[in-house]
Amino acid sequence: MNDNLRYALAAARLNTTDVAAALAVDPKTVSRWLQGRIPYPRHRWAVADLLHVDEVELWPEVGAPHRVLADGIEAIYPHRWAVPQTVWRNLFGGARQEIGVLAYSALFLAEDRGILDILTDRARAGVTVRILLGDPVGEEVAARGVDEGIGAEVMAARVNNALMLYRSLRDVPGVEIRLHRTVLYNSIYRADRELLVNTHAYGTPAANAPVMHLSHTSDRGPADAYITSFERVWDTTRPLYQGSA
Incomplete structure (x- = not known):
């Protein structure tokens, strides 16, 4: 379950049908993303643009390797x-x-x-x-x-x-x-x-x-x-x- 994506959609007041229409994909595909499947890069970028967030906020596992920002x-x-x-x-x-x-x-x-x-x-x-x-x-x-x-x-x-x-x-x-x-x-x-x-x-x-x-x-x-x-x-x-x- 991708809670990050679910919360972001709720905050934007969008549902799976809205996202599917915006990206020209099947609503079942968006449902699979909510269930945990990671989209192709072009779809991740499109969803992130639609929700006005960085793709790493929605799929942290595709982000850059973890690094310490400063001491502590x-x-x-x-x-x-x-x-x-x-x-x-x-x-x-x-x-x-x-x-x-x-x-x-x-x-x-x-x-x-x-x-x-x-x-x-x-x-x-x-x-x-x-x-x-x-x-x-x-x-x-x-x-x-x-x-x-x-x-x-x-x-x-x-x-x-x-x-x-x-x-x-x-x-x-x-x-x-x-x-x-x-x-x-x-x-x-x-x-x-x-x-x-x-x-x-x-x-x-x-x-x-x-x-x-x-x-x-x-x-x-x-x-x-x-x-x-x-x-x-x-x-x-x-x-x-x-x-x-």
Whole structure:
């Protein structure tokens, strides 16, 4: 399944028939692209032009080899939905000591059964898993809902939905979930010394905002600021529920 292409089509308010007509191909061909098949280069370029994005955002596997942009900065993705699913799974699956999630809802992770299985597996292997979500009755969650243009009630509902889905982790030793009442300028997803930082922008849903892939290379590197931020928010909260010992 090519989620990047699916999200881009939704953002552009186009369907398979629209794309097929624009490229003069069969709608079944576009459906196969959505299912994961990689188009020929001429079709990739045409789709990218139609959606006003780079083809690598839709098909990261055809992009240039990975390279470090600067010390501690591994990659920058233009949107959260453009981060390949394998990046999320490799991030959490590679953790050996700790995993941390700081967001308002992180519903996209809670809805991913594969991610929940990875968190469960890592916790049972001795990895500390800490999840910080916004308090659904807090002013901060309401304000973020208004900022994103979806409304306070919808944002609170997203948090509650995420909490329901995370209940599968409730009795897993090593997992702790807390609620925060903090204004977040970014969402933080951490696995040991690696982080994915989803910036927040006023009026822009988090899924459409950029994501930085950082490595903690030194106490003065860019990752350190976000690790410190996570810990400070954590210290202001109390457990919602905690996996049994």
